[in-house]
Amino acid sequence: MKFLSEYRNPEIVHQYIDELHKITTKEWTIMEVCGGQTHSLVKNGILNILPDKINMVHGPGCPVCVTPLNLIDKAVHLAEDKGVILCSYGDMIRVPGSKKSLLEAKATGADIRIMYSPLEAIKIARENPDKEVVFFAVGFETTAPANALSIIHAEREGLTNYSVLASHVLVPPAIEAVMNDSDTQIQGFLAAGHVCTIMGTGEYEPLAQKYNIPIVVTGFEPVDLLQGILMTVRQLENGEARLENQYARVVRPEGNPAAIEMLNRVFQMEDREWRGLGTIPNSGWNIRTELEAYNADIKFNVNILKVPECADCIAGQVLKGIKKPFECSQFGTNCTPEKPLGAPMVSSEGACAAYYHYSNAGDEVNA
Amino acid sequence: MKFLSEYRNPEIVHQYIDELHKITTKEWTIMEVCGGQTHSLVKNGILNILPDKINMVHGPGCPVCVTPLNLIDKAVHLAEDKGVILCSYGDMIRVPGSKKSLLEAKATGADIRIMYSPLEAIKIARENPDKEVVFFAVGFETTAPANALSIIHAEREGLTNYSVLASHVLVPPAIEAVMNDSDTQIQGFLAAGHVCTIMGTGEYEPLAQKYNIPIVVTGFEPVDLLQGILMTVRQLENGEARLENQYARVVRPEGNPAAIEMLNRVFQMEDREWRGLGTIPNSGWNIRTELEAYNADIKFNVNILKVPECADCIAGQVLKGIKKPFECSQFGTNCTPEKPLGAPMVSSEGACAAYYHYSNAGDEVNA
């Protein structure tokens, strides 16, 4: 496929690898912010061909992983209502809530549908006028516009049986949370290419300056990732701390203005709880007060007691890159992808699951 | 079982048969009013051991058979509503409406439950507060009190999700309809033992006089039926026309006063359409105006177009005893128990089905 296969070309990949080996002189710890990048690094086996001195840390950029327990409990509660069809993305339905996951709710009779797009959920709402259709909308800045668009469609069509349970979080506050932790080891960031496709690069220049750290907006294919890492290491080796854009074929400095307009029309910023990280100020979006008829949380006034997260799970430290998954006492024993204790073990992009699935770490636990 | 097996004793049966052969000198045409009696006559093979001169005619006393098409269509319509659980007796669900039977509605997803008792339907209503439970209540005077009782229970428990689609018809007007037909051949009646259990025998004395015809209140077991037939033939042979009660172990002259009180409390008399017979004045009961909250017909305001009955079906004449089922052009060819054209082919007590199932008439059509 054009614009994919070129960036998987083994020869080019190896030229980048060679170059990295050539220029790397010190140990460098770099965080790839986005779970999709983590996924690609492990799936393509890039981690074990990088120079040993380069230490990649998996960031908090997996929306599934950071969705708070309480919100999942709410989604489960809504799904178990006989009058509700709950739609969600495939990744979300295995995430454990405090009592069960959406998958387990489905196994006991809840009507839960897996969607590729929120616009499909609109179709479900149109076709089931006697049911309430709730879209459990997770996502970073990349996904939020599509979810916003579904509300705009519902409004235009006059659908009164469609609403959204929103869990939208933002990358820049997460980077700040990582950097503000005194234990942080991170020396450079690969920023999330698709998030910047929407938002542009404007928010990241100040962060690079504030924390005096290289930030390279990076894509997802092997060549992208290696070029991004190379750009970061070059800055680090040269003592620089700039914003660079590896992914310029897709990311414009100004982002996508039409998408940003939709975001502003539908969402307002708020403090947001992140699973494993706690509440981060101004770190997420929720549906604007004017549109609260489409806010499932308000529409159904779901009151679910907050339950504390599992005490043994060190997801917060993993997400901040302070600890590696296998440093967790639960990893691979009490916590596995079939029975995850914390969210990073759930999504195949979650840092813990990625380690479990694709690295030799799996070896020891499987034996 | 006590009070059953004694009345199936072959020796006593044969004493009655012998006696009948002994006293019968002329051809007599006698109608057993009740479908249960028909069922027993054919199931026990009594018809082929009776004297040839005694001609038994199957009457209209099968509530399933005489339930009008339009009411079945209404029941189907209600059952197909997603919010409704329709409860009914087993016999009713195979009866064809103008488009389909309840069984066919069930096959395409309607929630239809087969009940032994209307009190079970009350239980369903109690256990499904988010659903409307409609009991499709068919029956003659025997069954009406139980159906009335279910409304009394619903009222007492304050159930607002229970209602009854009533189709209650009465025996005496049916006897009059049979006798008022100028083609009638009927010379004596076996009145329906269980109807009289409720209503007593008071209504039948005047009928015997008015039409100068013997009427014998009769039970359902072989000995009962043969004794009833013997009593009728004795009257006919003697030129008498009285009311007699063969079934005195169960039927009191005054009937069951508690049941009658319940009937009066819940139902009011009205003109009623009978399938195959047309509308007969004051021939049925419906729920009283004060209790119309429990009347499904009013509660759901079901408007279903009346569709004429199948033109080829001579059910009316069969039910009045003017024609035998096998005189119908459709019998056994276009009309079979699997694909009934008219109601008497549906219930196993319907005259046409009884002939089809238990007599050799089935032979020719099966071959």
Added chain:
Amino acid sequence: MCLAIPGKIKSIELQYDGVVRMAKVLFGGITKEASLEMLPDAEVGDYVLVHVGVAISKIDEEEAQKSFKYLEEIGEIDELVEHSQIDRNGGRCPL
């Protein structure tokens, strides 16, 4: 119509503070609940006729015998046959 069968009252339970009397009725070895609301004077041990879960009549033992005496009464036969069980377990085929 109106399938109703005779059974013996095994026990009676009062429901709704005594407003409703429900009986356990024995039918040849099986037990089924039946409402006694239409038979206020039915008691344990009585035989009742049950239709769609409601007892509608008490069975009169004395009247019950009359079917077996009727032929005698009308003077047409000599011998009265007592009620007997039907043999369902015979082994030989008489056909």
Added chain:
Amino acid sequence: MCLAIPGKIKSIELQYDGVVRMAKVLFGGITKEASLEMLPDAEVGDYVLVHVGVAISKIDEEEAQKSFKYLEEIGEIDELVEHSQIDRNGGRCPL
């Protein structure tokens, strides 16, 4: 996060009196609908990046080449390798 893949716009359909532009987008032989509401100037033939059924960016062909020129640009290698297809159908096992 944010699985998004590049595809080529095959056709564009106007819905709701032209308020909504829906495209058929070709991804390596399969076709899927995507909304163009966030790319008002995308046209048939354009390559776009699609995420959860919405096209979020046009792909810039010129910028796309830069990854292959970067190493050359930074003066570290001598030869530029043109993009090539991955051979998925080789028969011999090199292990």
Added chain:
Amino acid sequence: MPKLDFDVITLGHGSGGVLTNKLLKSGVFDLLKNPLLDTHHDGAVFELNGKTAFSTDSYVISPIFFPGGNIGELAINGTVNDLAMCGAQPKYLSLSFIIEEGLKMTEFWEVLVSIKKAADTAGVQIVTGDTKVVEKGKGDKLFINTAGVGQLMSKANIDMNQVKPGDKVIVSDSIANHGIAVMSIREGLEFETSILSDTRPLNGIVGKLIEEFGYDIHLLRDATRGGVASVLNEIAQDAQVGIEILQKHTPVDPEVEGACEMLGLDPLYVANEGVFMIIADAQIADDIVQMLRTFEGSKKATILGEIVEGHKRQVILQSAIGGKRVLNMLVGEQLPRIC
């Protein structure tokens, strides 16, 4: 039951991945272990020589637990019996589950234990199997399919063409227990009773009958769905003969009779799981009955009637009082009547 980290079965357990593997290897299926059963192969391999019978049935009974048994033993006995009815000794069974998401593991385990016990009792080995999980609302807790192969007994000569006028029709035991036991717990119809399903393997007794009476046994048929009446009608039609039976010889337990009276059902149409019909030469009919009556599970064996020249393709029942009527095939399901 082995310790598991899940309480209910979910779609993942049927996906062919880790969960399926876990279910297979958790010890749950160890219960059924035998040298031939390897859940990780695509099939089992064994030696088989000579005339072989092959049969299958799917079991969809609801509820899956009922008085006197559950769907598991039913599935084993059912196929064991179908093979026995062919005159074969059942040897190897396949076992395939279609589980509705949400089935409790404890219930599944109970079914498996019954399967194991039933297979042991019948002397058959479960050698190959399959497990599928369907979404909630797309199944009914548990469906089971079994198929089986067996070796024809050397003296067996079960064949529709053997059936001839004069042959006797024997029923192996009192009828309608299974159907009534299941109905006794059905919503809206419940009643209290000690009636139990008669599910049992028939290969033991059939083996003895064939050993003893060989070629004089012309046909065997278990009277399952549709009951005795349906089986007799099938025979009448397929063998092109008439059948006459006597109502008063029909063995019905008093409790079952009571339930049938109450619900307006005819026991001749009610399902059995451990009752079979034998069409045999008249000469040995009494001996068959005598032999049957010495075994548990066929104590009430009786000659029900005979094959006749007349009324081909029809079954005629002589009622207890001597009247005759056609015993037709059932139309649709037998539903409880009130009228």
Added chain:
Amino acid sequence: MPKLDFDVITLGHGSGGVLTNKLLKSGVFDLLKNPLLDTHHDGAVFELNGKTAFSTDSYVISPIFFPGGNIGELAINGTVNDLAMCGAQPKYLSLSFIIEEGLKMTEFWEVLVSIKKAADTAGVQIVTGDTKVVEKGKGDKLFINTAGVGQLMSKANIDMNQVKPGDKVIVSDSIANHGIAVMSIREGLEFETSILSDTRPLNGIVGKLIEEFGYDIHLLRDATRGGVASVLNEIAQDAQVGIEILQKHTPVDPEVEGACEMLGLDPLYVANEGVFMIIADAQIADDIVQMLRTFEGSKKATILGEIVEGHKRQVILQSAIGGKRVLNMLVGEQLPRIC
């Protein structure tokens, strides 16, 4: 289709009475007629000698019609293929339906026609069967179980114990077509494509392979549920060996690759119906590939990797760019990802 007086299947058609009989005798099942199949018997009887393979599977695919096939041919090919994977030539199949009330007769007929065609193509006979009907909402239109028996080919020596380091791992054709074809019409995920299910009988080609290469073929396994990755993991675990495969040798059609990219699926975990894995002696691996490539349905056969001494019980994938990773078993179902 024969003329019937009903359009949909109802409970009565599974009751064992007139309607069941009507369905059986209406001509609907005449389609499958053969001398051994007698729908009125309890089982079929045939002669069988020597080593016999026996396998079963239930088919619960939804929707029952999908691009390139339907549940009927799937059910025939699936069991035919499982027998072939045992090194057997499939001979006799059982066929059991669990129908949800309300299934349209036209749809049922279409499935039956496919079954007939598939059985003929594979050269197997359907000899015994069963039909059950469950209430609306207690099934999913149609489930099918097939079981089959086949005779082991004389040169076959398929055995997990034969698998040894140095053996090559061959995949018979391009992968993931079936799973993606089915997904392409699933609510909420639909896309336009010409991808078709690869359902096909494999006994023909397997017969030729065994004829030609006999004992040098150590293991066969069709890569159905869970895909190639799951099969390889099962082999690694059961044979206690390590497996290494090369991503760049994985045959994936471009359309399938596009769909996998879009939905975030890994084709190695996607189900196939006509693809199988061969573990064979290294000496003949190239010859096997050459032979496979001469047949329709295995044109894209390739050596995917090999059995190794190291990392026992693990499958290691070398990515296209040369990185290595563990190819684990799938957890639960593979669901489309968006993130």
